[in-house]
Amino acid sequence: xxxxxxxxxxxxxxxxxxxxxxxxxxxxxxxxxxxxxxxxxxxxxxxxxxxxxxxxxxxxxxxxxxxxxxxxxxxxxxxxxxxxxxxxxxxxxxxxxxxxxxxxxxxxxxxxxxxxxxxxxxxxxxxxxxxxxxxxxxxxxxxxxxxxxxxxxxxxxxxxxxxxxxxxxxxxxxxxxxxxxxxxxxxxxxxxxxxxxxxxxxxxxxxxxxxxxxxxxxxxxxxxxxxxxxxxxxxxxxxxxxxxxxxxxxxxxxxxxxxxxxxxxxxxxxxxxxxxxxxxxxxxxxxxxxxxxxxxxxxxxxxxxxxxxxxxxxxxxxxxxxxxxxxxxxxxxxxxxxxxxxxxxxxxxxxxxxxxxxxxxxxxxxxxxxxxxxxxxxxxxxxxxxxxxxxxxxxxxxxxxxxxxxxxxxxxxxxxxxxxxxxxxxxxxxxxxxxxxxxxxxxxxxxxxxxxxxxxxxxxxxxxxxxxxxxxxxxxxxxxxxxxxxxxxxxxxxxxxxxxxxxxxxxxxxxxxxxxxxxxxxxxxxxxxxxxxxxxxxxxxxxxxxxxxxxxxxxxxxxxxxxxxxxxxxxxxxxxxxxxxxxxxxxxxxxxxxxxxxxxxxxxxxxxxxxxxxxxxxxxxxxxxxxxxxxxxxxxxxxxxxxxxxxxxxxxxxxxxxxxxxxxxxxxxxxxxxxxxxxxxxxxxxxxxxxxxxxxx
Amino acid sequence: xxxxxxxxxxxxxxxxxxxxxxxxxxxxxxxxxxxxxxxxxxxxxxxxxxxxxxxxxxxxxxxxxxxxxxxxxxxxxxxxxxxxxxxxxxxxxxxxxxxxxxxxxxxxxxxxxxxxxxxxxxxxxxxxxxxxxxxxxxxxxxxxxxxxxxxxxxxxxxxxxxxxxxxxxxxxxxxxxxxxxxxxxxxxxxxxxxxxxxxxxx
Numbered sequence: 025x026x027x028x029x030x031x032x033x034x035x036x037x038x039x040x041x042x043x044x045x046x047x048x049x050x051x052x053x054x055x056x057x058x059x060x061x062x063x064x065x066x067x068x069x070x071x072x073x074x075x076x077x078x079x080x081x082x083x084x085x086x087x088x089x090x091x092x093x094x095x096x097x098x099x100x101x102x103x104x105x106x107x108x109x110x111x112x113x114x115x116x117x118x119x120x121x122x123x124x125x126x127x128x129x130x131x132x133x134x135x136x137x138x139x140x141x142x143x144x145x146x147x148x149x150x151x152x153x154x155x156x157x158x159x160x161x162x163x164x165x166x167x168x169x170x171x172x173x174x175x176x177x178x179x180x181x182x183x184x185x186x187x188x189x190x191x192x193x194x195x196x197x198x199x200x201x202x203x204x205x206x207x208x209x210x211x212x213x214x215x216x217x218x219x220x221x222x223x224x225x226x227x228x229x230x231x232x233x234x235x236x237x238x239x240x241x242x243x244x245x246x247x248x249x250x251x252x253x254x255x256x257x258x259x260x261x262x263x264x265x266x267x268x269x270x271x272x273x274x275x276x277x278x279x280x281x282x283x284x285x286x287x288x289x290x291x292x293x294x295x296x297x298x299x300x301x302x303x304x305x306x307x308x309x310x311x312x313x314x315x316x317x318x319x320x321x322x323x324x325x326x327x328x329x330x331x332x333x334x335x336x337x338x339x340x341x342x343x344x345x346x347x348x349x350x351x352x353x354x355x356x357x358x359x360x361x362x363x364x365x366x367x368x369x370x371x372x373x374x375x376x377x378x379x380x381x382x383x384x385x386x387x388x389x390x391x392x393x394x395x396x397x398x399x400x401x402x403x404x405x406x407x408x409x410x411x412x413x414x415x416x417x418x419x420x421x422x423x424x425x426x427x428x429x430x431x432x433x434x435x436x437x438x439x440x441x442x443x444x445x446x447x448x449x450x451x452x453x454x455x456x457x458x459x460x461x462x463x464x465x466x467x468x469x470x471x472x473x474x475x476x477x478x479x480x481x482x483x484x485x486x487x488x489x490x491x492x493x494x495x496x497x498x499x500x501x502x503x504x505x506x507x508x509x510x511x512x513x514x515x516x517x518x519x520x521x522x523x524x525x526x527x528x529x530x531x532x533x534x535x536x537x538x539x540x541x542x543x544x545x546x547x548x549x550x551x552x553x554x555x556x557x558x559x560x561x562x563x564x565x566x567x568x569x570x571x572x573x574x575x576x577x578x579x580x581x582x583x584x585x586x587x588x589x590x591x592x593x594x595x596x597x598x599x600x601x602x603x604x605x606x607x608x609x610x611x612x613x614x615x616x617x618x619x620x621x622x623x624x625x626x627x628x629x630x631x632x633x634x635x636x637x638x639x640x641x642x643x644x645x646x647x648x649x650x651x652x653x654x655x656x657x658x659x660x661x662x663x664x665x666x667x668x669x670x671x672x673x674x675x676x677x678x679x680x681x682x683x684x685x686x687x688x689x690x691x692x693x694x695x696x697x698x699x700x701x702x703x704x705x706x707x708x709x710x711x712x713x714x715x716x717x718x719x720x721x
Numbered sequence: 722x723x724x725x726x727x728x729x730x731x732x733x734x735x736x737x738x739x740x741x742x743x744x745x746x747x748x749x750x751x752x753x754x755x756x757x758x759x760x761x762x763x764x765x766x767x768x769x770x771x772x773x774x775x776x777x778x779x780x781x782x783x784x785x786x787x788x789x790x791x792x793x794x795x796x797x798x799x800x801x802x803x804x805x806x807x808x809x810x811x812x813x814x815x816x817x818x819x820x821x822x823x824x825x826x827x828x829x830x831x832x833x834x835x836x837x838x839x840x841x842x843x844x845x846x847x848x849x850x851x852x853x854x855x856x857x858x859x860x861x862x863x864x865x866x867x868x869x870x871x872x873x874x875x876x877x878x879x880x881x882x883x884x885x886x887x888x889x890x891x892x893x894x895x896x897x898x899x900x901x902x903x904x905x906x907x908x909x910x911x912x913x914x915x916x917x918x919x920x921x922x923x
Contacts, residue, residue: 074765075809078773079817083781086774087913090888091767310848369830370803457807490766546888 074490096493096543102201102221104450104463105210106404106414114463114483114495115207116142116539116553116589120200122225127635127645129670129684129716131243131268133222134187136194138649139631141605142204142553142589143218146651146696149293149707150242150273151188151325154696157204157218158555159585159611159625162656163699167216167503167531169207173224173317174400175361175379180422180442181392183214183506188325189355189383191299193250193264195234195718198225204589205555206535208479208501209465210414212446216501216533217557224317227252227305228260233721240714242686244269244294258307265300272326273707274692281330281517281700282659287341287348291707297323297355311367318360324352328705329388330698331432332517337388346517349430351388358382371406389432389702396422407451414465415449424507432703434513436524442507444471460486473505474530491544497537502530509563509577516575517700522565525577532560550592557585562613562621583613583622600636624696626652626663643672643682656697664693680718687711768805770890771869771882772813775840778865778880779819781910784839785903788863795825801835801855802844804828832858840865843878852876856898863902875920879904893917 081089096111103115110117118140130136134153138145144161146154156165166183169176172192178185200222207215231252239245246269252262272294280287301319308314329349331338338347361379368374381396402416423441428434450465466480481499488494505528514522534557541551562581568574587609595601607629611622630650638644647668654661667689672682687693687709698706765773779796789796796819798810814824820839829835832854841864843852852870856877859866867880874881874893879902881893892914894906906914 075769075772075812076816078765078770079776079813081773083777083909083913086770086777087889087892089765089770089890091765091770091884091890310850 090546096541096549100201102203102207102219104414104452105402111487111493111541112461112485114485114497116204116537118202118591120202122197122199125194125197127643127670128647129645129668129682131246133190133192136200137220139633140202141591141631142607143202144626147709148696148698149291149705150270151293151295152704153187155187158557158587159609160217160621161624162620163704164701166506167214169211169215169219172222173361174363174377175359175381176398178214179383179394180506181424182508183503186385188295189321189357191297191321192222192224193248193266195236196225196230196250196262196264198223204553205497205537206481206499206501206533209467209481209499210448210450212467212469212479213477213502213504216503224303227262227303228254230262231260234718236716236718238714238716240712242271242710242712243714244271259304261302261304263302267298269296270294274710276692276694276708278659278661278694278697279705279707281698284330284346285342287330288339291328291705292350293326293328293707295323295325297321313365315363320358322356324354327351327353327387329703330517330705331703332515332519333431335430349388354386356384371412372404374401374403376401389428389430391427391429393425394422396420410454412452417447420444432515435511437511440507440511442472444469458487471504473510477502477530492542495539499535501533501535504530505563517703519573521574523574523576528563528577529561529579531562534558547595548593552588552590554588555586559583581613583611585609585611602634604632606630620657623655626654628652641674645670657700659697661694661696664695665689666693678720682716684716685713767884769809772806772809774890774892775842775867776813776817778840778867781907782865783905785863788839789820795823796820797825797827797838799827799829799835799838799841800844801829801832801841802847805844837862838864840867843868845869861901863904865904874917877919891915895919
């Protein structure tokens with residue numbers, strides 16, 4: 025491992041040197057290209073209409089004029105890898121701000137994500153979540169790209185995210201951008217159904233000390249702390265640490281599998297995790313910025329698995345040949361990231377980013393040690409007056425070591441390093457200034473699984489005026505096969521053997537999207553997005569002919585999905601606001617041996633959030649959410665309606681006290697069941713109430 | 722009926738009730754949404770409004786006589802930093818006169834390219850050290866420096882825009898800087914603006 029880190033460090037250093045040297049000759053720091061000056065522009069557009077209107081106003085009237093659309097002016101970077109605003113973005117994007125995180129009272133990332141329209145969040149047990157966008161949900165949901173500060177956190181083992189290992193200091197999150205629909209043209213494989221991009225604050229915006237601590241039912245005890253400051257005008261820093269101890273879920277009727285009787289005892293899926301990290305931002309010149317950050321975590325997560333063999337450590341069940349394991353999985357990881365951004369002039373900049381990420385997971389049936397090194401370069405420039413071009417190149421290598429700790433899961437080979445070389449280019453073309461933009465581009469990559477892949481997209485956005493935008497997009501995205509589909513062998517609960525298939529190809533998506541957003545008045549904004557996704561060559565399992573009891577992966581499943589997502593925000597008055605979202609989605613598959621992906625998608629989902637200040641120092645939030653019934657692996661899971669609430673009191677300038685209640689309408693309710701694939705057992709979500717004291721200095 | 726069956730039946734009834742409740746909640750939300758969308762109030766973009774302000778400054782600020790020789794040359798508005806106006810400022814120049822003369826707009830790559838103008842807009846993207854250098858370099862010249870970074874007013878910019886949370890724009894006028902540059906703001910402008918002094922002045 026040390027050798028690997030060393031090589032990553034040397035490679036990062038060399039790449040930085042080369043980039044510095046090659047760009048040193050145009051080191052005209054702070055030089056700005058002359059903006060296009062065209063004196064007479066005869067075309068009359070809405071811009072000059074409103075300018076003409078404004079020029080007629082008296083100075084007094086001007087001071088009473090308010091500028092447009094804060095909702096549409098919200099900054100997003102995920103869609104095109106550069107700063108833009110929601111209003112101009114040709115994609116279905118939702119931004120979770122720091123204020124929304126604080127007011128939600130949530131203590132984990134999955135709980136924060138429940139507010140996002142079109143996103144499916146279902147808790148499987150106390151520490152496992154199934155999270156996906158636009159369908160295909162399961163613990164191993166694999167069509168989603170999740171990033172924290174530019175670091176990809178889904179595992180190449182199965183292409184999904186272990187949510188029990190992903191956390192940040194929630195108080196230091198700047199915003200979470202969620203893009204529904206493909207983001208593959210700029211981000212590459214796995215950004216098939218959406219992208220979740222978690223961005224933490226610049227360290228100059230998180231100076232001072234903050235301590236938050238609390239506890240209660242379910243969230244037994246938690247504490248987090250951060251200090252930050254400036255060394256001088258150029259260098260700022262912060263460091264944080266946090267710890268949480270969380271209770272187990274409710275062992276209900278679904279805490280078993282079809283055909284099995286209720287299992288003995290309670291599921292001990294309680295979990296504990298500690299985490300720490302730092303971030304430093306250095307601005308050596310007015311056009312350079314260097315960010316260095318890192319995190320580490322360590323925890324144990326309780327897991328119950330039902331397994332098909334007698335093993336000395338398994339608890340026998342009444343069903344012969346089937347045993348239960350209650351095991352504390354150990355998870356830990358470390359990562360460091362270095363990013364250098366230089367402004368070259370108006371509309372032009374480049375950035376170089378490199379990170380090293382190590383994750384370790386020791387479960388009952390297997391262990392995974394993974395080391396990932398990633399290098400990424402991107403450059404943006406203006407070409408003429410109408411082309412905003414961004415291109416980039418990257419290399420990622422991910423090396424793992426799998427080990428079977430019990431005879432249920434094996435891998436051949438046990439160690440594998442997977443490399444991906446990639447490049448992308450995208451051009452945002454201004455067809456009509458401030459009105460009509462067309463974006464076209466493609467990602468190209470070569471990888472160890474399937475060779476060369478391309479993922480193009482075309483997007484158009486029309487802003488007839490400052491308060492409305494209509495956008496449409498057609499894009500292709502692929503999901504690469506993973507270690508699981510390639511190399512693994514798993515002994516299933518049925519006694520069948522599931523074997524990897526090295527001939528497996530990428531899954532293919534062609535997505536058509538259309539959306540509209542509007543801010544008709546200062547107090548009201550809304551948007552709607554619709555999509556039709558055509559999937560080909562989906563990876564699914566099927567029995568191997570002539571080999572009874574053996575199944576494998578193939579690409580024989582096709583299908584499509586469609587849906588609509590509606591979001592609205594209404595400021596009732598200066599103190600109270602109401603936001604709501606509704607999504608309808610449907611997945612239909614052909615040739616599939618199982619319909620689990622289609623049935624595990626709730627048809628209807630709704631969220632209603634009333635948020636307000638009772639007094640200037642008392643905040644109150646009420647969140648109502650509805651999720652339709654689903655069925656997973658043939659097991660029906662009823663719909664649910666739940667209520668979360670938070671009361672916050674700013675007791676002094678430095679101390680805030682809050683009381684949070686979650687899932688208040690039921691003692692307990694199921695949201696998902698375990699996964700027969702790996703034998704994980706699910707539990708139900710219980711009502712939770714906890715208090716938090718936050719002290720800032 | 723077994724206990725499990727009873728639970729299932731109860732869950733079923735609860736489920737229907739919840740669906741009905743959820744639909745009611747949604748209907749209420751949507752009706753609120755649609756009633757609100759009736760109110761359609763026009764709002765300009767931030768930098769369009771700022772151009773309108775710049776135009777008004779040409780009317781409500783007086784320059785020393787030698788800065789504007791009679792019937793000679795254009796009224797020059799300079800922009801330094803990443804141009805936030807798009808074509809809007811050029812459209813103003815094409816449509817209006819300032820101090821009874823045509824408006825010329827100049828965009829400066831950097832401070833090194835700076836040529837004297839009557840009004841200099843310092844865009845938000847300009848780094849702090851360049852902003853300070855602009856104040857130093859034009860300290861006693863009759864240039865109406867207009868900034869849009871918080872704190873630039875007390876740092877010596879004659880005028881500074883501050884965008885407030887409610888979407889309105891606050892105008893700061895630094896009277897020390899105006900006096901140094903021998904320029905005067907009209908009483909109406911001073912009344913509507915927030916008057917500030919140089920940092921550290923008593």
